[in-house]
Amino acid sequence: MSFIIEFIKFLMIRKKYWLFPILIMLVIFGGLIVLSQGSAVAPFVYTIF
Numbered sequence: 001m002s003f004i005i006e007f008i009k010f011l012m013i014r015k016k017y018w019l020f021p022i023l024i025m026l027v028i029f030g031g032l033i034v035l036s037q038g039s040a041v042a043p044f045v046y047t048i049f
Helices: 002-014 019-035 042-048
Strands: none
Touching: none
Protein backbone atom coordinates (compact mmCIF):
# COMPACT_ATOMS: atom_id res chain seq x y z
CA MET A 1 0.00 0.00 0.00
CA SER A 2 2.89 2.38 0.69
CA PHE A 3 4.07 1.94 -2.91
CA ILE A 4 0.73 3.22 -4.23
CA ILE A 5 0.80 6.25 -1.92
CA GLU A 6 4.40 6.99 -2.84
CA PHE A 7 3.61 6.66 -6.55
CA ILE A 8 0.67 9.08 -6.26
CA LYS A 9 2.88 11.57 -4.43
CA PHE A 10 5.48 11.20 -7.20
CA LEU A 11 2.84 11.93 -9.83
CA MET A 12 1.66 15.01 -7.95
CA ILE A 13 5.17 16.40 -7.38
CA ARG A 14 6.36 15.76 -10.95
CA LYS A 15 3.02 17.01 -12.36
CA LYS A 16 2.39 13.87 -14.38
CA TYR A 17 -1.38 14.37 -14.33
CA TRP A 18 -1.79 12.79 -17.77
CA LEU A 19 -0.94 9.39 -16.25
CA PHE A 20 -4.00 9.34 -13.98
CA PRO A 21 -6.55 8.40 -16.70
CA ILE A 22 -4.27 5.61 -17.92
CA LEU A 23 -3.90 4.23 -14.39
CA ILE A 24 -7.63 4.45 -13.75
CA MET A 25 -8.41 2.51 -16.93
CA LEU A 26 -5.82 -0.15 -16.06
CA VAL A 27 -7.35 -0.59 -12.60
CA ILE A 28 -10.88 -0.81 -14.02
CA PHE A 29 -9.95 -3.39 -16.66
CA GLY A 30 -7.84 -5.36 -14.19
CA GLY A 31 -10.67 -5.45 -11.68
CA LEU A 32 -13.13 -6.43 -14.39
CA ILE A 33 -10.94 -9.34 -15.46
CA VAL A 34 -10.42 -10.52 -11.86
CA LEU A 35 -14.10 -10.29 -11.00
CA SER A 36 -15.23 -12.02 -14.18
CA GLN A 37 -13.15 -15.17 -13.60
CA GLY A 38 -15.63 -18.02 -13.50
CA SER A 39 -18.74 -15.88 -13.30
CA ALA A 40 -21.78 -15.26 -15.47
CA VAL A 41 -20.31 -11.92 -16.55
CA ALA A 42 -17.43 -13.56 -18.45
CA PRO A 43 -19.18 -13.80 -21.86
CA PHE A 44 -19.94 -10.07 -21.77
CA VAL A 45 -16.35 -9.20 -20.85
CA TYR A 46 -15.01 -11.14 -23.83
CA THR A 47 -17.16 -9.10 -26.20
CA ILE A 48 -15.36 -5.93 -25.02
CA PHE A 49 -12.01 -7.33 -26.10
